[in-house]
Amino acid sequence: MIGLRHIAKAYRGDEFVIRDFNLEVSAGEFLALLGPSGCGKTTLLRLIAGLETPDRGEILIDGRDVTHVPAEQRPVNTVFQNYALFPHMTVGQNIAFALKIRKFSKIEIQTAVQEILNKVHLSGYENRWPRELSGGQKQRVALARALVNKPKVLLLDEPMAALDENLRRKMQLELKELQRDLGITFIMVTHDQDEALAMADRVALLNAGSLEQIGTPAELYNHPRSEFAARFVGENNFFNFEKVAGGMYLYQFELGRLEIPGVRKENFRAAVRPESIKLHPTAETALFSVQVQSVIFKGATIVMNGRAAQGIAILAEFSSTAWPAIREGDTVYLSFSAGDVIVLED
Amino acid sequence: MRELWRQPGLFTYAIFAVLFLYLPILVLVVYSFNENASQTQFSAFSLKWYAALLSNERVLTAAGNSLLVAALSALVATVLGTLLAVGMWRYKFRGQQAVRFLFFVPVIIPEVVMGISFLALFNLLGVRLSLLTVIISHITFCLPFAALVVQARLEDYDLSLEDAARDLGASRFTVFTRITLPVLWPGIAGGALLAATISLDDVIISFFVSGPTSTTLPVKIFSMVRAGVKPDINALSTLMLVGTLTLAYMAHRLRNSSRNF
Amino acid sequence: MSLFSKINRVFPFLVQPGTLWLLLFTGLPLLVVLNLSFLSRNSYGRVVYEYTIANYTRLLQWEELLIILRSMWLSLEVTLLCLLFGYPLALFLSRAARRLQPFLLLLVIVPFWTSSLVRTYAWITILQTEGLLNSFLMSVGWTSEPLTLLYNHGAILLGMTYNFLPFMILPVYASLQKLDPTLIDAARDLGASSLQVLLRIILPLSKGGIISGAILVFIPALGYFFIPDLMGGNRVILVSNHISLRFTQARDWPYGAALSVALIVLTLLLIAMFLRWSKRSGEKVELA
Numbered sequence: 105m106i107g108l109r110h111i112a113k114a115y116r117g118d119e120f121v122i123r124d125f126n127l128e129v130s131a132g133e134f135l136a137l138l139g140p141s142g143c144g145k146t147t148l149l150r151l152i153a154g155l156e157t158p159d160r161g162e163i164l165i166d167g168r169d170v171t172h173v174p175a176e177q178r179p180v181n182t183v184f185q186n187y188a189l190f191p192h193m194t195v196g197q198n199i200a201f202a203l204k205i206r207k208f209s210k211i212e213i214q215t216a217v218q219e220i221l222n223k224v225h226l227s228g229y230e231n232r233w234p235r236e237l238s239g240g241q242k243q244r245v246a247l248a249r250a251l252v253n254k255p256k257v258l259l260l261d262e263p264m265a266a267l268d269e270n271l272r273r274k275m276q277l278e279l280k281e282l283q284r285d286l287g288i289t290f291i292m293v294t295h296d297q298d299e300a301l302a303m304a305d306r307v308a309l310l311n312a313g314s315l316e317q318i319g320t321p322a323e324l325y326n327h328p329r330s331e332f333a334a335r336f337v338g339e340n341n342f343f344n345f346e347k348v349a350g351g352m353y354l355y356q357f358e359l360g361r362l363e364i365p366g367v368r369k370e371n372f373r374a375a376v377r378p379e380s381i382k383l384h385p386t387a388e389t390a391l392f393s394v395q396v397q398s399v400i401f402k403g404a405t406i407v408m409n410g411r412a413a414q415g416i417a418i419l420a421e422f423s424s425t426a427w428p429a430i431r432e433g434d435t436v437y438l439s440f441s442a443g444d445v446i447v448l449e450d
Numbered sequence: 451m452r453e454l455w456r457q458p459g460l461f462t463y464a465i466f467a468v469l470f471l472y473l474p475i476l477v478l479v480v481y482s483f484n485e486n487a488s489q490t491q492f493s494a495f496s497l498k499w500y501a502a503l504l505s506n507e508r509v510l511t512a513a514g515n516s517l518l519v520a521a522l523s524a525l526v527a528t529v530l531g532t533l534l535a536v537g538m539w540r541y542k543f544r545g546q547q548a549v550r551f552l553f554f555v556p557v558i559i560p561e562v563v564m565g566i567s568f569l570a571l572f573n574l575l576g577v578r579l580s581l582l583t584v585i586i587s588h589i590t591f592c593l594p595f596a597a598l599v600v601q602a603r604l605e606d607y608d609l610s611l612e613d614a615a616r617d618l619g620a621s622r623f624t625v626f627t628r629i630t631l632p633v634l635w636p637g638i639a640g641g642a643l644l645a646a647t648i649s650l651d652d653v654i655i656s657f658f659v660s661g662p663t664s665t666t667l668p669v670k671i672f673s674m675v676r677a678g679v680k681p682d683i684n685a686l687s688t689l690m691l692v693g694t695l696t697l698a699y700m701a702h703r704l705r706n707s708s709r710n711f
Numbered sequence: 712m713s714l715f716s717k718i719n720r721v722f723p724f725l726v727q728p729g730t731l732w733l734l735l736f737t738g739l740p741l742l743v744v745l746n747l748s749f750l751s752r753n754s755y756g757r758v759v760y761e762y763t764i765a766n767y768t769r770l771l772q773w774e775e776l777l778i779i780l781r782s783m784w785l786s787l788e789v790t791l792l793c794l795l796f797g798y799p800l801a802l803f804l805s806r807a808a809r810r811l812q813p814f815l816l817l818l819v820i821v822p823f824w825t826s827s828l829v830r831t832y833a834w835i836t837i838l839q840t841e842g843l844l845n846s847f848l849m850s851v852g853w854t855s856e857p858l859t860l861l862y863n864h865g866a867i868l869l870g871m872t873y874n875f876l877p878f879m880i881l882p883v884y885a886s887l888q889k890l891d892p893t894l895i896d897a898a899r900d901l902g903a904s905s906l907q908v909l910l911r912i913i914l915p916l917s918k919g920g921i922i923s924g925a926i927l928v929f930i931p932a933l934g935y936f937f938i939p940d941l942m943g944g945n946r947v948i949l950v951s952n953h954i955s956l957r958f959t960q961a962r963d964w965p966y967g968a969a970l971s972v973a974l975i976v977l978t979l980l981l982i983a984m985f986l987r988w989s990k991r992s993g994e995k996v997e998l999a
Contacts (some may be wrong), residue, residue: 144471155613173545175616188614192632244663464803467796471822472831474873477843480837489836490846520731530729537725549726552733559741560934561976562951565972566958567783570968571745588737593729651826653937658958668828677939678837687829698824702817 105131105259105289106152109159113147121147122313125161129257134283134290136300139310140336145153145293146185148310149259152291154178162372166256181250182259186266187242189249195221197228199249220248235257240271247279251286258283260292264405276303297337301325309333310362329449331373338374341419353383359392361414364442371447378407380444381420383436389438394418399430472648475691481683490681499685509686512670515581516650519666523588524596524646530589531596531645532638539604564591565658579661587659588652592645599644599705603637606678636704643701647694740974746967756962761766766969779973782950784941785867790879792872793928794921798881800919802913806881807886816884823877827976831938833872833975838866838942862944870942871932879924885912886920922989950974 106129113122121144129135152163154175162171162315170178181202190198198218203213221227222313224244226320234242241264250258263279264272280303283290289314294300300307301321308326309316317324317333328334331342345355353365357374383388394410401424408430412416420438430436485494503509534553556564568587569579577583611633615625631638637698653668662670667690674683713929751761769775804815822830822958840858845857892915898908936951950970957967 150613153613153617155616175613176619176621180617182587182617183615184610186608186610188608188610190611190615190629190633201620205619205624249614249618372491460799460803460872463799467724468818469799471819471876474830475825478829478833479839489839489841490843507742511716525783529894530732530974533725534729537729539725540725543721543722543726545722549730551715552738555733555737555741558827558930558982559737559950560930560974562934562954563744563974564737566954566967566971568736570743570964571736571740573745586736590732593732599906647824647903651828652827653826654935655936657955666824671832671936672941675828675835677835679832683832684836687826690829691825693827693885695821695824699821 105133105166106291107150107164108134108152109164111151111158111163111248113144113151113156113158118174120313122151122158125313125315127214127308127315127318128188129289130289132287134305135281135292136304136307137293137310138297138300138307138336139295139316141295143310144313144333146261147262147293149182149291149293151257152257153182169386179256180259181253181255181257182239182261183243183246183263185261185263187246189237189242191234191246193236194230195226195232195237196243197243199230199232199252201249201394202253209405216252220252223251224248230353239267240275243267243275247282251288255288257289257291260290262293262295264294265295279303287339298412301337307337325393326441326446328375328446331375331448334446334448339419340379340415340446341378341381343376344372345372345374353394357424358414358416362391362442364445367447372450374422375446375448376440376444378419378421379405379445380440381418381438382440383420383422384439387437389439391439393435393437394420395431396432396434396439398432398435407432471685478684479688479691481681482688483593484681484684487681489684492676496616499639500689503685503689506682507700508665509667509670512665514666515584515660516667519581519584519588520646520649523585523592523649524642526585527592527645528596528638528642531593531598531641532600532634534593535597535604536634537599539601540609545565545595553594553597557594561654563593565655568655569658579659579664581664583659583661584587584656587655591652591655592648596645597643598643599641599701600634600637602705603634603640607633640701640704643697643704647701650690650694652699744968744971747965748972750965750968752810752963752965756964758964759807764968765882770969771968771972778948778953779950780979781947783977785864785871785949786929788868789871789875789932790925792868793876793879794883794924796872796919797876797924798883801883801887803881804884804930805890812888819880820877825933827874828937830874831941834866834873835861835941838869860948861942864943866942867939867947870938871935874934874935874938875928878927882923882927883917883920886917886923890916919989922985926982926985930981933974935980 108125108127110123112120117401120194129231137148139145147156151158152159154170154173154177158171162169164170164177190201193201199217199220200213201398203216208216217230218227221230224247226241226244226248226357229237229241229245234245245400246263260279264275267275271423274300292300292303301324304321305372307321307324308318308320311332318330319327326336328337328340331339334340334342339396343357343359345357345362347355347370348354348361351363353363353367354363355364355367387393392412394408394412396410398409400407400409402421402450405421408418408420410420412418418438481489482499483495483497484492485496485498485709521524529644534549538549538553559567564587568583568590572579572583611629614627615629616622617626620628651668655673656666656669658664667686671690672684674680674686744825747758748766749762749764751759751763751765753759764983800819804812804819807815835842839845840859840861842860844860845854848854848856867911886988894912894916895908898912911970920933934951936949939947939949940955954970954974957963957970
């Protein structure tokens with residue numbers, strides 16, 4: 105559906121925002137472009153929209169090279185971060201804008217506008233002005249204005265950024281449903297990992313203009329490939345493992361020794377999820393001990409911050425029913441198993 | 451205890467201050483309808499001073515000149531000022547600071563100096579003082595004001611509107627005519643009206659650059675006042691007042707309406 | 712990365728016509744004046760191309776310096792009067808009910824939308840010997856002879872203050888309006904009286920507005936020749952009408968040009984001084 109081949113884009117000479125970027129998006133897919141601010145995700149979106157031209161590489165939509173096709177001629181529409189509703193046009197006029205440019209008949213335009221307003225639950229709003237709408241309504245209008253053109257791809261630039269927390273959750277669900285319903289390819293830019301994991305079929309994680317990792321939310325969460333990915337998606341504990349001479353799969357790390365079958369590396373860095381860490385009643389069965397520094401009750405779970413030997417910080421999450429109260433200053437005995445060690449690439 | 455600024459004293463002061471602001475203007479208007487020539491004894495309502503104006507060829511010519519100058523200089527100043535404001539806002543370029551300084555020169559320089567510098571330039575170039583010299587000077591001092599009004603409008607202008615329009619299929623030209631111009635329009639029209647008001651009010655610069663045949667209304671009034679107080683000046687001033695107040699009020703409305711977006 | 716990239720350009724096309732116009736009709740005329748100020752004139756008042764600094768040495772004579780000093784003194788007086796009469800009004804406006812403020816502000820501004828010449832003329836009709844004020848004073852018996860209210864220093868001050876008042880009121884009002892009202896509550900809470908709040912909180916925090924207002928009044932006041940001309944009856948010679956007369960009746964353009972150059976330099980120095988003062992106090996000064 106969409107192909108990005110060796111895309112590079114620089115501002116002011118040699119400051120590369122995007123470097124040698126490759127990405128394939130299939131039809132009907134919901135892809136999230138996730139990354140910290142300044143990683144180039146918005147630029148990438150603008151390149152696909154045609155609002156910027158790449159310095160190198162090519163962009164394909166539906167097998168057609170559109171690298172030098174201007175924005176107005178691409179079968180792609182965008183929902184902008186601040187929605188960019190035209191302030192001098194009513195809701196109806198905003199939505200009809202593109203259809204008027206393409207010289208649709210009045211009746212066609214009217215039916216299309218009604219239909220799409222229905223779909224975004226805003227029937228009867230066509231004569232309102234953008235300034236009279238709430239944040240959520242503005243977002244729906246922006247969506248309707250883009251979708252009324254039946255684009256092959258819908259681009260969304262931080263669509264939830266201007267909404268408050270409750271509305272955000274609701275709109276995430278609604279947007280996801282709408283995408284399934286319409287079967288249009290969605291590409292959404294976000295810096296919010298929860299949002300990306302909750303909504304997308306696949307998540308592309310960007311780091312400094314390059315693709316760090318791409319995969320389903322589960323793949324990204326369970327098998328982050330790099331420390332960057334492990335740090336960005338969810339929280340983790342990090343350790344350095346080194347092979348013990350003579351032992352087959354025996355590795356030494358900061359807090360003890362662990363047998364990790366199947367690993368072929370001499371030494372490596374690894375991540376361990378907080379929820380993989382288990383609590384033990386005594387020191388004998390545990391791997392290491394930790395001095396508790398803070399405990400936060402989160403309902404189903406409790407989150408513990410502690411300090412192990414050599415001052416290493418440990419973050420662990422336990423089921424709140426699993427064990428009697430842990431208090432600040434307690435010493436607790438912890439372990440994790442070889443299967444929970446996520447081996448990271450160098 | 452009442453705060454100092456809620457004391458009745460401050461309120462009373464404010465009322466007197468506003469009266470003081472309006473008093474001279476009211477007096478002027480009232481006596482323009484006076485049947486006799488006195489500025490103290492109001493005998494009867496009459497329009498005779500207005501009628502006298504209508505038969506005063508020189509005043510009529512000056513009024514015509516003023517309107518022509520205001521319309522033309524507002525038009526040119528607004529076009530140049532709008533382009534300048536949009537260009538300065540949209541791009542960063544070398545020499546921008548210098549242009550910004552140049553832009554403020556007509557605002558900072560005392561008007562007398564502006565006036566004589568135009569006179570000196572036209573004299574050096576051998577250009578005779580005419581309506582053209584008046585218009586050129588007026589364009590120059592109106593330009594920054596027109597640009598400033600547009601600039602204020604640009605502060606709320608969101609460039610992503612243009613991206614959105616292109617994304618929805620509009621060509622660059624359509625974007626300009628359907629998005630950029632309509633959204634900036636209140637600012638542009640407000641700037642033009644402000645420019646016209648300033649042009650209509652100007653005495654000092656016109657005093658130096660208008661020739662015998664290109665006298666503007668304020669310059670004419672100036673010479674009439676120098677000769678002495680006469681009720682027909684009251685009538686003329688009242689007409690000017692109505693004209694500039696209307697223009698200024700329209701400009702004010704436009705500037706405020708732009709905030710509705 | 713900014714969402715919409717601003718492009719680095721050599722010189723954008725949009726800016727070219729306006730810049731060219733300003734260069735031709737403000738830059739060039741000022742250069743012509745500068746050049747003119749070094750030229751001489753012959754006995755018929757014609758400018759002759761003989762370069763001299765005589766115009767500037769003449770400027771340094773005591774009676775000429777006195778004119779400049781007198782003008783600056785007058786501008787200073789006008790500025791202070793505008794502050795004295797404008798500040799309370801701005802304070803009142805800024806503390807009035809929010810929804811009334813636009814209307815009240817309009818009420819104060821409207822008189823100033825009219826031509827300053829018309830307003831000056833209005834005062835002349837009131838103050839003249841056969842004017843309204845004299846007839847009022849005589850009718851209540853405060854005076855038996857009409858007073859000479861026009862053609863003196865006081866009349867000029869009145870005319871100028873009336874003319875420039877909004878240039879002080881508006882910036883002061885703008886800065887007072889931005890003042891956080893909880894600061895006043897905090898000061899009261901800490902034991903300050905109303906007067907102390909005014910002197911120690913409100914006044915210092917509106918300094919930016921006062922400085923803007925001072926620039927907007929002081930500088931144009933230096934160059935307004937028709938108010939001293941009409942209300943001072945040509946008896947008080949100020950830089951503004953001095954320059955004007957060099958170019959009209961006296962036909963001494965080179966000296967008028969030298970006076971103009973001096974006035975520009977003075978203006979720029981004053982603006983620089985005001986801006987430095989405001990920078991030191993960390994206040995934002997807006998001139999637009």
